[in-house]
Amino acid sequence: MEETGVVIAGTNKEDAVSLLAEASGGGRALLTPSCTAALEMSALLLDIEPGDEVIMPSFTFVSTASAFVLRGGVPVFVDIRPDTLNIDESQIEQAITDRTKAIVVVHYAGVGCEMDAICRIAEKHKLPVIEDNAHGLFGKYRGKALGSFGSLATLSFHHTKNFSTGEGGALIVNDPDLMDRAEIIRDKGTNRSRFLKGMEEKYTWVDLGSSFLMSDLLVPVLEEQLRRADEIQAKRKAIWDRYASGLGEWAEEKGVSLPFVPEECESAWHLHYMQMPDHESRGELLDHLNERGHRATFHYLPLDRSPVGEKVGRSIDGCPVTQSVSSRLLRLPFHNGLEAEEQGRIVEAVKEWRG
Numbered sequence: 001m002e003e004t005g006v007v008i009a010g011t012n013k014e015d016a017v018s019l020l021a022e023a024s025g026g027g028r029a030l031l032t033p034s035c036t037a038a039l040e041m042s043a044l045l046l047d048i049e050p051g052d053e054v055i056m057p058s059f060t061f062v063s064t065a066s067a068f069v070l071r072g073g074v075p076v077f078v079d080i081r082p083d084t085l086n087i088d089e090s091q092i093e094q095a096i097t098d099r100t101k102a103i104v105v106v107h108y109a110g111v112g113c114e115m116d117a118i119c120r121i122a123e124k125h126k127l128p129v130i131e132d133n134a135h136g137l138f139g140k141y142r143g144k145a146l147g148s149f150g151s152l153a154t155l156s157f158h159h160t161k162n163f164s165t166g167e168g169g170a171l172i173v174n175d176p177d178l179m180d181r182a183e184i185i186r187d188k189g190t191n192r193s194r195f196l197k198g199m200e201e202k203y204t205w206v207d208l209g210s211s212f213l214m215s216d217l218l219v220p221v222l223e224e225q226l227r228r229a230d231e232i233q234a235k236r237k238a239i240w241d242r243y244a245s246g247l248g249e250w251a252e253e254k255g256v257s258l259p260f261v262p263e264e265c266e267s268a269w270h271l272h273y274m275q276m277p278d279h280e281s282r283g284e285l286l287d288h289l290n291e292r293g294h295r296a297t298f299h300y301l302p303l304d305r306s307p308v309g310e311k312v313g314r315s316i317d318g319c320p321v322t323q324s325v326s327s328r329l330l331r332l333p334f335h336n337g338l339e340a341e342e343q344g345r346i347v348e349a350v351k352e353w354r355g
């Protein structure tokens with residue numbers, strides 16, 4: 001592949017960059033080595049400095065916070081809603097101080113956060129929103145693509161995600177004022193991308209940056225999957241639906257709650273999970289499934305209680321919902337290759353436990 005194929009991507013409607021931009025509501029897509037890298041680029045783009053505060057949920061992956069902590073930022077952890085497990089928008093405003101620089105939201109499991117309220121708060125306080133959209137590519141909130149609400153959004157193509165290049169990611173830039181600088185930061189702080197477009201005679205070091213470029217070798221792998229996005233997402237929806245219908249009655253009987261998708265949201269069908277009544281029953285069911293060869297797992301540990309989170313971060317009211325959910329949540333096997341027959345055995349195994 002020509003080197004410029006990636007850098008000046010976006011010219012061909014079927015290329016990975018254009019397909020991602022379209023799926024994310026029209027922003028500019030820059031391919032990166034990971035979602036973590038895209039979050040680190042976001043921290044650089046927003047000029048996060050030591051002591052600057054960044055609001056985010058405690059119930060998320062480490063990178064959501066670590067990207068900002070690398071710049072000296074202070075993560076301010078807010079609790080989640082007990083229904084969608086997304087950041088509790090009603091608790092965001094009390095977390096804002098003079099030092100707040102950004103609000104980061106995570107669309108957990110591919111179900112959108114309450115973006116109307118969140119964007120209203122962000123506008124009122126003139127704060128940028130960053131969507132960590134690692135779960136939510138192709139998801140929607142009130143008919144609008146997840147990834148199109150924030151100044152910036154980040155995507156992951158890690159092997160556990162709906163679309164995978166093994167490791168990979170993208171930064172979606174919706175704020176036009178950040179576009180040129182995003183390209184510079186991605187390319188070691190140089191204006192090389194303008195040079196390749198014939199807009200500079202030479203290229204040189206003009207800003208902070210690092211090597212945040214996705215390997216050219218991975219681009220066709222991503223492109224091929226994105227062209228089949230409808231098929232892949234339909235498959236995942238079918239898996240999600242089979243869990244919902246297969247386990248609905250059982251869950252109700254046993255006091256287990258299944259995922260909730262609000263009316264205003266179209267899910268990206270990233271995962272299916274169950275909230276067990278307590279920590280003990282979660283442990284028992286995990287053992288029961290894993291003994292039968294079904295790889296069920298738990299999920300995020302509260303970041304505000306992690307060794308680094310405790311040291312560098314601040315928590316709003318101790319995030320009790322995050323703590324409780326984290327101790328009770330069980331993720332069921334969910335991947336593009338999961339066939340109906342195997343899934344049927346998983347559902348039976350769940351129901352057989354305390355059947």
Ligand SMILES: *Cc1c(COP(=O)(O)O)cnc(C)c1O
Nearest residue numbers: 034035036061063134156158169
């Ligand atoms: C997977 C994930 C990441 C990290 O993605 P990488 O591509 O592995 O860096 C960040 N945030 C969330 C919410 C994730 O699920």
